[in-house]
């Protein structure tokens with residue numbers, strides 16, 4: 355930063371997208387100022403992916419132990435949430451301290467500016483009473499915050515968001531989860547597996563409503579098997595808290611409100627573009643997301659990456675976009691962002707992985723669609739695996755082009771099985787070539803071969 359407070363690039367928000375961009379630009383020799391209001395690393399390592407996956411790993415172990423009697427003998431397991439909470443503090447978040455992430459960033463040559471950044475016209479950011487000018491431009495990577503639905507009474511209660519759930523030192527005895535999307539189903543399963551009585555309230559007619567119907571049905575069956583009460587097509591009418599318990603009246607309950615010790619709101623996320631001053635760069639502050647071109651440019655001298663672009667709220671999307679923005683800022687040519695083969699995995703047990711279009715999305719685009727769906731336990735590996743082998747592979751083919759445009763792989767390691775399908779959709783490998791390759795026996799992914807044979 356020169357004496358006039360000028361740098362080459364300012365990055366606002368240092369979550370996975372912003373931290374990658376700031377570090378890579380600094381390593382390329384640019385003078386980079388990274389502005390962060392909270393913790394360097396963002397939502398994913400402290401309150402999102404990493405701690406939730408540590409919880410899930412622990413919950414899955416408990417469930418696996420529960421399968422021992424059917425296959426291997428006896429196992430006596432005593433769940434202890436303290437181990438999970440301890441690991442999240444000790445290993446994942448360092449007690450919600452970003453020292454290691456700051457060192458990682460500054461060792462690459464970027465400077466950290468603590469505070470809340472706001473655009474103040476082209477290539478200019480204010481942080482408190484300080485103004486930073488950017489010679490090349492600004493990267494917006496400020497992420498999103500939880501969306502709190504306008505349910506009467508809700509905002510006046512001490513509801514939880516994902517942040518409170520990740521920080522929970524003690525397991526609540528009971529919990530209502532508002533929202534049956536990715537956060538809702540993952541956390542409902544974990545909390546239930548540790549002994550919490552969980553109810554999920556989902557407004558759509560199925561869980562994971564953005565995914566294939568089969569995925570929602572599997573998630574519902576799985577949660578039910580873990581003792582979770584799932585209400586779909588249910589609207590919360592109002593929420594109260596009496597100092598001890600929450601009560602939630604829903605459209606599905608005639609006999610009175612649901613009661614629980616905690617209420618977790620997992621009803622999607624919102625970008626707050628007004629707070630970022632995007633109107634000073636000619637953008638709409640009321641928009642749901644920052645629109646960009648394929649090189650992640652939002653305006654002259656302004657790039658945007660990550661959740662606030664609305665192209666998929668996933669860490670891998672934010673880093674993918676950041677790589678493109680970095681190339682563009684450095685003047686290096688490269689392909690536009692391509693979301694055709696966007697992969698995502700819901701880390702329930704069984705995992706539910708998906709890539710590209712669902713059958714419905716493909717039909718809505720006017721494609722002539724063929725699908726193939728096979729359950730995992732129709733494979734030798736699924737049958738050998740026994741309890742815990744629920745899952746399926748579903749393929750969506752653009753029949754005119756003879757390529758897969760979408761796929762779902764659910765089951766044990768469903769997120770890993772997804773990789774081959776991700777390559778097939780991304781590289782547009784012809785279906786007839788996929789049908790004539792060799793699939794290892796006995797793997798879960800042999801169900802892909804069977805589903806290819808079932809395309810109709």
Ligand SMILES: Cc1cc2nc3c(=O)[nH]c(=O)nc-3n(C[C@H](O)[C@H](O)[C@H](O)COP(=O)(O)OP(=O)(O)OC[C@H]3O[C@@H](n4cnc5c(N)ncnc54)[C@H](O)[C@@H]3O)c2cc1C
Pocket residue numbers: 366367368369370371372389390391392393394395396397398401402403404406407469470471472495496497498516537629630659660661662666667668669670671672701
């Ligand atoms: C419970 C949970 C589980 C998840 N699990 C997964 C998963 O398994 N896999 C996956 O791919 N994704 C997962 N996600 C999503 C993932 O966390 C996000 O997609 C990812 O963190 C987005 O990165 P980002 O860089 O866009 O923004 P963020 O991580 O949100 O970071 C944005 C940063 O900007 C900062 N900031 C905001 N405004 C300002 C400002 N004005 N000035 C300065 N700084 C600012 C914030 O403090 C924050 O540090 C999960 C999310 C949650 C909540």
Ligand SMILES: NC(=O)c1ccc[n+]([C@@H]2O[C@H](COP(=O)([O-])OP(=O)(O)OC[C@H]3O[C@@H](n4cnc5c(N)ncnc54)[C@H](O)[C@@H]3O)[C@@H](O)[C@H]2O)c1
Pocket residue numbers: 503505532533534535536537538540555556557558561562563588589590620621622623666667668698699700701
């Ligand atoms: N494994 C992963 O990759 C992972 C895990 C967790 C979160 N995430 C990311 O974080 C984002 C946020 O997760 P999320 O679960 O909050 O959002 P989401 O958009 O995945 O799901 C929100 C759900 O809440 C429901 N809903 C909204 N308002 C409601 C209301 N008033 N009553 C009942 N239901 C209501 C919606 O219908 C939807 O099903 C996701 O979009 C996802 O991209 C990813």
